[in-house]
Amino acid sequence: MKYIPLSIPNFIGKEKEYVLDAVESTWVSTGGSYIIRFEEEISKYLNIEKAVAVQSGTAGLHLGLKLLGVNPGDEVIVPTLTFIAAVNPVKYLCAEPIFMDCDDSLNIDINKLEEFLKNNCELTKEGLKNKNTGRIIKAIVVVHIFGNMADMESLMNIAEKYNLKVIEDATEALGTKYTEGKYNGKFAGTIGNIGVYSFNGNKIITTGGGGMLVARDIKIAEKAKYLSTQSKDDSLYYIHNEIGYNYRMTNLQAALGVAQLEQLEKFIEIKTKNYKLYKELISEIDGLRLLNFGQNTRPNYWFYSLFIENDKISRDELLKKLKEKGIETRPIWYLNHLQKPFEKNYAYKIKKAKYYWEKVLNIPCSTNLTEEDVKFVVEKIKKSII
Structure with missing residues (x-):
């Protein structure tokens, strides 16, 4: 596999x-x-x-x-x-x-x-x-x-x-x-x-x-x-x-x-190209989108964040299905104000962080990822939510 x-x-x-x-x-x-x-x-x-x-x-x-x-x-x-x-x-x-x-x-x-x-x-x-x-x-x-x-x-x-x-x-x-x-x-x-x-x-x-x-x-x-x-x-x-x-x-x-x-700028070029391809292909899937990077910047596009708007599947269900298909993904970190060492520390009006934590899954983004690999990942994502 x-x-x-x-x-x-x-x-x-x-x-x-x-x-x-x-x-x-x-x-x-x-x-x-x-x-x-x-x-x-x-x-x-x-x-x-x-x-x-x-x-x-x-x-x-x-x-x-x-x-x-x-x-x-x-x-x-x-x-x-x-x-x-x-x-x-x-x-x-x-x-x-x-x-x-x-x-x-x-x-x-x-x-x-x-x-x-x-x-x-x-x-x-x-x-x-x-x-x-x-x-x-x-x-x-x-x-x-x-x-x-x-x-x-x-x-x-x-x-x-x-x-x-x-x-x-x-x-x-x-x-x-x-x-x-x-x-x-x-x-x-x-x-x-x-x-x-x-x-x-x-x-x-x-x-x-x-x-x-x-x-x-x-x-x-x-x-x-x-x-x-x-x-x-x-x-x-x-x-x-x-x-x-x-x-x-x-x-x-x-x-x-x-x-x-010495390879950094080349790596950023690859990351940029793969992000744009992912974004284009994922835009065709109802209920899913890649989160944007900021305007007025040249990002390094380090990680790609898949936002799951589709109610048909949860973040963890998609993670599990993709793992079964040989694709490694990762949820966002568990929120720090909820971590045991920081439970007593002050947290100010935390709302969006919880929302995005539940909805975002990071998908493969290595700089050796090929166009074929990106298409393979998207195809497996598509099949996972049908």
């Missing part, structure tokens, strides 16, 4: 050459030329001054929140509809998340965010105070869901108005950028105070594991590198003046990343 996975890596470039070169150099751990090269080439691609290679996107988010001044007892605004890794680092710092709803793009609902800040918070000399809890809200984590850019212009205006720091979780959005407006040409992850990318195995490019942190302020990026390498002040005599972390990417991972980055 033919099997089509949801999202797998695509090694069509110099991955083997670079990784073997790193092995032969014996620099396989958290030092080596490929780490520096990967950072430099990511910086060049994103048109920024400095990038810091880290162990994972989660590690980058943890460092980012810490560097933006989130302290124990503070609060951080996060979306409920996202992978839990965007939320867990808030707890690492003994701070508390406040959960926000999504809009029809699946990204954070800007209108509800502003409504919450206006009606529930007040600016004080200590910062923005949550009138319900008495805690200071330090930052917003905005996630560009499935590579779809959130409304950063509105979000940054709100952040400035309420004196909030912004960390962009661009772990799914490497390559997504604005093509019009105030941030024309700016990539996801380079607009807020800090941006974080992930190179997990299912991302548009992969290092197996690993991530990258970028910052508008180069001093913050430099401090992130310092903290990620165990806050080493003297590498010979092992002097450490701050608590640090073992968060540095390995040279082997970076070698893979350099080769993958």
